[in-house]
Amino acid sequence: MSKRKGNDSKISKVLDELKEKSKDVLYYSEAEYPMEVFSVKQLRHETLEETIRHGYKHKLPTLVHISNLSIDDNQEPEESEEDKKWNLLLAVLGNNLSDLKVARFGDEPEIKVFFVGTLDGWLIGLSTTSIET
Numbered sequence: 001m002s003k004r005k006g007n008d009s010k011i012s013k014v015l016d017e018l019k020e021k022s023k024d025v026l027y028y029s030e031a032e033y034p035m036e037v038f039s040v041k042q043l044r045h046e047t048l049e050e051t052i053r054h055g056y057k058h059k060l061p062t063l064v065h066i067s068n069l070s071i072d073d074n075q076e077p078e079e080s081e082e083d084k085k086w087n088l089l090l091a092v093l094g095n096n097l098s099d100l101k102v103a104r105f106g107d108e109p110e111i112k113v114f115f116v117g118t119l120d121g122w123l124i125g126l127s128t129t130s131i132e133t
Contacts, residue, residue, distance in 0.1 A: 061106035069100035
């Protein structure tokens, strides 16, 4: 029983850190959209797509692409403040989650993007919208 509580607090800690670090961080594409913290318990039989659909509160269009998410630890000295915030946010994902992925749903111009990873049976990460024409 105590192991579960430890796992719950670890998950809560990561979610709280993502919420804190994602405040005022915008995803830049042809428009700017905020980042939203996303989490859902994974079911063994579900694919990544099914798990995201199961946990997301809105209807999603067709899955277009899933790729690995690599975290680059090298920050350039001339990075903007927005770049620094984005890199800190990605570091939270990279330092706490495994099997990092980017899932893109929909087609131009509006694409729903999820930056997710796993922790103790949960799919955790960020979602946003990308406008691409």
